[in-house]
Amino acid sequence: MFSVNFGTKIHMGEDSLKRLEQFDKERIYIITDEFISKSEILSKVMALISSSNELLVFKDVIPDPPIDTIVAGIELAKDFRPTQVIAIGGGSAIDAAKGIIYFGQQSNNLMDASLICIPTTSGTGSEVTNFAIITDAENGTKYPLVTDDILPKEAILDTSLVINLPQSQTANTGIDVLTHAIEAMVSTKASDISDAFAEKAIKLVFDYLPRAYKDGTDKVAREKMHIASTLAGLAFNQASLGLNHGIAHAAGAKFHIAHGRLNGILLPYVIKFNSGISNSINQEVAEKYRYIASILDLNTASATIGTRSLVNEINKLLTTLGIPHSFSEYGLDKKLFDDNLSEIADSAVKDMTTKTNPIPVTPKDVARILIEAY
Known part of the structure; x- marks a missing residue:
């Protein structure tokens, strides 16, 4: 129940x-x-x-x-x-x-x-x-x-x-909406009800975030993104989140990167890890990402192809929004990264949002994700 x-x-x-x-x-x-x-x-x-x-x-x-x-x-x-x-x-x-x-x-x-x-x-x-x-x-x-x-x-x-939100904030907060919705959909607590909110939020983000970023006075795009944010909130308030936010909470406290931007950097790497498409595929989780890809009318010929299509589409969106694809591209100091890697990995696993990640996670897993994302 x-x-x-x-x-x-x-x-x-x-x-x-x-x-x-x-x-x-x-x-x-x-x-x-x-x-x-x-x-x-x-x-x-x-x-x-x-x-x-x-x-x-x-x-x-x-x-x-x-x-x-x-x-x-x-x-x-x-x-x-x-x-x-x-x-x-x-x-x-x-x-x-x-x-x-x-x-x-x-x-x-x-x-x-x-x-x-x-x-x-x-x-x-x-x-x-x-x-x-x-x-x-x-x-x-x-x-x-x-x-x-x-x-x-x-x-x-x-x-x-x-209306007057700067481009950088529009990008950072908008990609946070997407992360909320995707994590809610693959959460172990996801349901048909939370999925309904998350699906609509995801579609609205891809349709309207680039417009809001390009022209902040676009009232339609602004309204749709405001609604998308609330829909994603309703989704994860029912289903919770996952590893992406677990790492972002831990790393954000050490690196002081804007929360949404940090989520954006991490999102493709976390999806690849959860789905296993880079090594041994986790079919059940990959099917969930494949379904999200289908919402966006991407190539979903298989679970692996669908997941890769989703990752590619997210990377295109990050490029459009001027969000870095890695910590090194962001300009994060390598020594700061190395000095905090172990503590961040431990904290991320203990974070409350990680509990509903679709697959179990160890500190070694988190460290590998972070190293890849650097």
């Missing part, structure tokens, strides 16, 4: 931000980063909230939010005791808000707060998941936080907030 829970109410389409006008006499805690706080996005959001509400803004979120950020966010809200928390930004802002709410509940400071997410990137899908990543900066470790206690109550998908 398995259970399905879609606990997040999603507002989308033009004027979806007007949902904020419905708040009355609430204590609203806005969590964001310095960039958003200085942009028109925050002022646009705050202008829609009536003066009957009390507002408090925490703007100190940084990428890969560390424990110190979570503690500071809880401390600021200690006396305010919010009834609503609004996270505005990319995955880091949303993850920080989730961490602040979760650990704040443990200390009874944010007990009655509901979480509303307003994503300003099209990538993490965090606005509909019970996942968050918190960083221990001192030890260089990322910890997944997975609990329904952090599942957002509402998500507001307003395409106008991503």
Whole structure:
């Protein structure tokens, strides 16, 4: 038996931000980063909230939010005791808000707060998941936080907030969407329901990500990628992820490469490893990748050909998006790579997302993948 829970109410389409006008006499805690706080996005959001509400803004979120950020966010809200928390930004802002709410509940400071997410990137899908990543900066470790206690109550998908997203962010977050969807489809917890979300997300990425990358003002492409991100989030919230994210969490803490870009570098190598097409084919897993290739109308004459077609198509997409095909192409220092290889391999195997990889993995396997990807 398995259970399905879609606990997040999603507002989308033009004027979806007007949902904020419905708040009355609430204590609203806005969590964001310095960039958003200085942009028109925050002022646009705050202008829609009536003066009957009390507002408090925490703007100190940084990428890969560390424990110190979570503690500071809880401390600021200690006396305010919010009834609503609004996270505005990319995955880091949303993850920080989730961490602040979760650990704040443990200390009874944010007990009655509901979480509303307003994503300003099209990538993490965090606005509909019970996942968050918190960083221990001192030890260089990322910890997944997975609990329904952090599942957002509402998500507001307003395409106008991503129109001006730079090309590099469009590429990085977009390839993260693809990784989420592919990993959800081959996960050991995949189901027909999660597959339905993942399949549509994959198709949307290949159809619209190159358009959004080429022309950020393409409203159709931006809207489709915003929806794809949420669909992929819904998929992996049911099915979880796999080794690609396990390695990305471990390596990202050491190499400080943007999460989506790191996923993109790794994705072809992880697919080849999981399917076994480079040595001894794993027929069952390769058939899953073959099915994904069929969604994209690629050559699927056999499981091996289908998987290779998928890898080739992903590599073409990486080239289009200006994403490196290897760590050396990225410019990663070889000594830094070598010095951290063993620790990353051990951490990746222990990562929660690796548990649902389609085949079992050892640290030696991870090391081989990383060496090939260098």
